[in-house]
Amino acid sequence: QQQVKQSPQSLIVQKGGISIINCAYENTAFDYFPWYQQFPGKGPALLIAIRPDVSEKKEGRFTISFNKSAKQFSLHIMDSQPGDSATYFCAASPSNTGNQFYFGTGTSLTVIP
Amino acid sequence: DTGVSQDPRHKITKRGQNVTFRCDPISEHNRLYWYRQTLGQGPEFLTYFQNEAQLEKSRLLSDRFSAERPKGSFSTLEIQRTEQGDSAMYLCASSLSYNSPLHFGNGTRLTVT
Numbered sequence: 001q002q003q004v005k006q007s008p009q010s011l012i013v014q015k016g017g018i019s020i021i022n023c024a025y026e027n028t029a030f031d032y033f034p035w036y037q038q039f040p041g042k043g044p045a046l047l048i049a050i051r052p053d054v055s056e057k058k059e060g061r062f063t064i065s066f067n068k069s070a071k072q073f074s075l076h077i078m079d080s081q082p083g084d085s086a087t088y089f090c091a092a093s094p095s096n097t098g099n100q101f102y103f104g105t106g107t108s109l110t111v112i113p
Numbered sequence: 114d115t116g117v118s119q120d121p122r123h124k125i126t127k128r129g130q131n132v133t134f135r136c137d138p139i140s141e142h143n144r145l146y147w148y149r150q151t152l153g154q155g156p157e158f159l160t161y162f163q164n165e166a167q168l169e170k171s172r173l174l175s176d177r178f179s180a181e182r183p184k185g186s187f188s189t190l191e192i193q194r195t196e197q198g199d200s201a202m203y204l205c206a207s208s209l210s211y212n213s214p215l216h217f218g219n220g221t222r223l224t225v226t
Contacts, residue, residue: 004155006155034214034215036217041219042219042220043117043204043206043217043218043219043220044156044204044215044217045217046214046215046216049214089155089156091155100158100161100169101146101156101158101215102158103155103156103157104155105153105154105155106153106154106155
C-alpha cells in the first residue's frame with residue numbers, strides 16, 4: 001500500500017513557467033514532509049521540507065504548500081529552469097517512530113528552454 | 114567531500130552469487146538507513162540503524178539480506194544468493210537525529226544477470 005501518493009508521474013513545463021507537484025497521505029502520524037530532487041545516476045538530495053505547524057514554506061524559487069485538513073502537500077517551482085529538469089519525490093515521516101521515511105513514486109520534470 | 118559515500122557505484126553479478134555493499138555516513142550522523150530504488154519508483158525502506166544497533170527492518174526484506182554497522186560507523190549490506198529481482202539501486206542515507214532530513218549517497222547500482 002502506497003503511504004504517500006504523488007502526481008503527476010511526469011510534467012513538461014516551459015522555461016519560466018510554474019511547476020506544481022502534488023502529494024497526498026492518509027497517516028495522521030506523519031509530521032515531517034520533505035521533498036527530494038534526484039538527477040540521473042545520483043542519490044536524492046533534500047530540496048525543502050515542512051512540518052505541519054505551518055501552511056507554507058518558501059526557499060528561493062521553491063515553495064511547499066501544506067493543507068493539514070486535506071492531508072495534502074505540494075511543491076511549486078517558480079520560474080522553472082532547464083536545470084530543474086529532474087525527478088522529484090515527496091516523502092513523509094511519522095512522529096511515532098521517527099525512523100522510516102515513506103516516499104512517493106516520483107515526478108519526472110522536464111523544463112523546455 | 115563530507116557527504117555519504119557508497120562503494121562500489123556499480124556491481125554486476127551472476128544469479129546465485131553473494132554481494133556486499135559499503136556505506137560511509139556523514140561522520141556526526143548516528144542514524145543510518147538503507148533504501149532500495151527500482152526504475153520509476155521512489156526509495157523503499159530496507160533497514161535502519163541507530164549507532165550500531167539495527168532497530169528496524171522492513172517486513173518485505175528477504176532473509177537473504179543482512180546489514181551490519183560495527184562500531185556505529187560505516188555499514189555493510191550483504192545480499193546472499195542474488196536473484197534477478199534484486200537488481201536495483203541500493204541507497205544509503207544518514208541523519209543527525211530523529212525527524213531530521215535524510216542525506217543520501219549516490220547509491221550502488223546492482224545488476225544481477
